[in-house]
Amino acid sequence: MVEGLITLRSHHPAKETADRLAALVANHNATLVARIDHAAAAAKVGLDLRPTEVLIFGNPNVGTLLMQQAQVIGLDLPTKVLVWQDDNGVTWLSYQDIGWLVSRYGIASAVRPTVDKLSSLLRLLTEEAAGQGN
Numbered sequence: 001m002v003e004g005l006i007t008l009r010s011h012h013p014a015k016e017t018a019d020r021l022a023a024l025v026a027n028h029n030a031t032l033v034a035r036i037d038h039a040a041a042a043a044k045v046g047l048d049l050r051p052t053e054v055l056i057f058g059n060p061n062v063g064t065l066l067m068q069q070a071q072v073i074g075l076d077l078p079t080k081v082l083v084w085q086d087d088n089g090v091t092w093l094s095y096q097d098i099g100w101l102v103s104r105y106g107i108a109s110a111v112r113p114t115v116d117k118l119s120s121l122l123r124l125l126t127e128e129a130a131g132q133g134n
Helices: 014-027 038-044 060-069 071-075 098-105 109-130
Strands: 005-009 031-037 052-058 079-085 091-096
Touching: 005 109, 014 031, 014 052, 014 079, 014 091, 014 109, 031 038, 038 052, 052 060, 060 071, 060 109, 071 098, 079 109, 091 098, 091 109, 098 109
Parallel strands: none
Antiparallel strands: 005 091, 031 052, 052 079, 079 091
8 A cells, every 4th residue: 555545446447447537537527638558658668568547637626726725736736547457457546645635735724625525526536437336
């Protein structure tokens, strides 16, 4: 376990999980900023890497409120979710716990409702992408 990191198991292959997450992001009024396929990049230089993809997404209405409290949190925003496959072929989603980030950057409790909303949305998106509870 890595401090401040949330990881959950997906019931779908890595590519399908990432595709599901991308669709869910769009359906929840967030912007998919980038999709980085580390495995494809590794293959281009002749290296092997199990499926590993980062989806970067956000909403300026949320991120800006956090950056107004502590601008350096911009290093960790927009939100990133790593979709990866372990050596047993199991797919996982990992992302930073927003509550942990807020503590790390000493953000005031005045934005607690925003933090709670973002945390709930991340949990919802990743659980749905993973096929948990569906």
